[in-house]
Amino acid sequence: MKKKFKLETNLVRGGLTRSNFKETSEAIFLNSGFVYDSPEQAEAIFLGKQKGFQYTRYANPTIEMFEQRLALLDGSESCFATASGMAAVFGSMMCQLQAGDHVVSASALFGSCRYILKDILPKFGIEVTFVNGTNLNEWKKSVKKNTKIFFFESPSNPCLEIIDIKQVCLIAKKNKITTIVDNIFASPVLQQPIKFGADIIIYSGTKHIDGQGRAMGGAICCTKKFKEDILKPFLRHTGPCISPFNAWVLLKSMETIKIRVHSQSHTAQNIAEFLEKHKKVEKVFYPGLKSFSQYALAKKQQSAGGTMISFRIKGSKKEAFRFIKNLKIFDISNNLGDTKSLVTHPTTTTHKVLGEKDRISLGITPNLVRLSIGLENLEDLKKDILDSLNKS
Numbered sequence: 238m239k240k241k242f243k244l245e246t247n248l249v250r251g252g253l254t255r256s257n258f259k260e261t262s263e264a265i266f267l268n269s270g271f272v273y274d275s276p277e278q279a280e281a282i283f284l285g286k287q288k289g290f291q292y293t294r295y296a297n298p299t300i301e302m303f304e305q306r307l308a309l310l311d312g313s314e315s316c317f318a319t320a321s322g323m324a325a326v327f328g329s330m331m332c333q334l335q336a337g338d339h340v341v342s343a344s345a346l347f348g349s350c351r352y353i354l355k356d357i358l359p360k361f362g363i364e365v366t367f368v369n370g371t372n373l374n375e376w377k378k379s380v381k382k383n384t385k386i387f388f389f390e391s392p393s394n395p396c397l398e399i400i401d402i403k404q405v406c407l408i409a410k411k412n413k414i415t416t417i418v419d420n421i422f423a424s425p426v427l428q429q430p431i432k433f434g435a436d437i438i439i440y441s442g443t444k445h446i447d448g449q450g451r452a453m454g455g456a457i458c459c460t461k462k463f464k465e466d467i468l469k470p471f472l473r474h475t476g477p478c479i480s481p482f483n484a485w486v487l488l489k490s491m492e493t494i495k496i497r498v499h500s501q502s503h504t505a506q507n508i509a510e511f512l513e514k515h516k517k518v519e520k521v522f523y524p525g526l527k528s529f530s531q532y533a534l535a536k537k538q539q540s541a542g543g544t545m546i547s548f549r550i551k552g553s554k555k556e557a558f559r560f561i562k563n564l565k566i567f568d569i570s571n572n573l574g575d576t577k578s579l580v581t582h583p584t585t586t587t588h589k590v591l592g593e594k595d596r597i598s599l600g601i602t603p604n605l606v607r608l609s610i611g612l613e614n615l616e617d618l619k620k621d622i623l624d625s626l627n628k629s
């Protein structure tokens with residue numbers, strides 16, 4: 238999408254298409270099909286000779302408004318909305334892979350992303366190599382003649398590992414490899430991987446985009462050509478489309494995403510600084526902390542530390558559970574990016590599927606707690622954490 242206005246204006250008006258009724262707010266086109274004036278018109282639209290909607294699995298006016306608005310924020314030319322973030326991850330890979338291909342992925346991944354790469358792709362004859370994403374040499378050395386995709390999350394879920402997007406993309410470009418970046422943790426407000434050379438950017442609408450715990454959704458941001466030639470044929474026929482209602486929820490949420498994410502990130506920065514000083518805290522993982530091992534790289538890529546913090550409490554699973562249970566404001570949930578602050582125990586939930594050996598190698602220890610910071614008052618959240626740590 239070409240940016241006509243500045244960001245705040247695009248977030249409220251980008252992609253807006255009004256119907257004949259001239260509604261102020263964006264309309265929900267909650268219909269599956271569209272009608273044609275004549276069989277000749279239907280034929281022309283199916284041939285692509287005339288513009289027009291055919292079927293919501295293909296495209297829909299409300300979904301299109303959401304896609305255009307997100308592309309304006311992300312900086313990509315184009316976008317295809319999906320039913321969930323995982324549908325976006327899977328679709329973005331499967332649309333371009335075939336048996337005999339090779340994929341390289343960072344090891345530090347959300348449980349379901351790792352499941353796709355480790356368990357699903359190999360079933361289709363696709364070889365996958367996992368690398369330490371922070372080590373550029375490992376990316377370089379892993380390249381084979383048949384490598385098609387580099388995949389990583391930055392920051393990663395849950396230890397917020399930062400990957401040098403620019404450098405990994407340079408290795409990819411040299412070898413004609415497509416780089417897919419899962420930008421879910423940072424959100425499109427704080428980081429635009431396209432600026433660093435990424436080809437495809439993945440979002441879970443469920444996270445910061447809705448940010449209010451209401452709707453599932455996802456998106457694949459990419460070039461117009463990739464969407465038209467590769468993505469559309471695959472997604473249109475396999476059908477992981479988003480519901481127009483969910484797309485409408487996400488579309489309207491885009492109006493406030495910048496305000497929400499900046500405020501949540503500001504609170505998170507304060508909480509991370511406060512946590513690292515507490516005697517019951519062993520280690521804090523937060524890209525906005527000067528003590529964070531990848532602070533300098535995070536600062537280059539992200540405009541702020543983000544809404545997510547992970548930390549190791551002194552002790553084991555018992556102490557982590559006690560801390561989680563004693564919180565009064567934070568809800569126990571595996572979602573993230575919500576206006577309500579949420580707490581997660583990755584070992585037993587989001588990263589359970591990995592198995593103990595893999596989890597430990599990625600730093601996901603039983604005493605690790607993940608916080609998603611919401612829009613509540615900073616002092617209330619700090620007091621909640623402090624009271625709970627004191628009881629732990």
Ligand SMILES: Cc1ncc(COP(=O)(O)O)c(C=O)c1O
Pocket residue numbers: 321322323324326347349350390393394419421422441442443444453454455
């Ligand atoms: C890094 C990352 N990628 C992908 C997803 C999947 O998103 P969704 O739950 O919308 O399918 C998640 C969900 O937590 C995530 O944290």
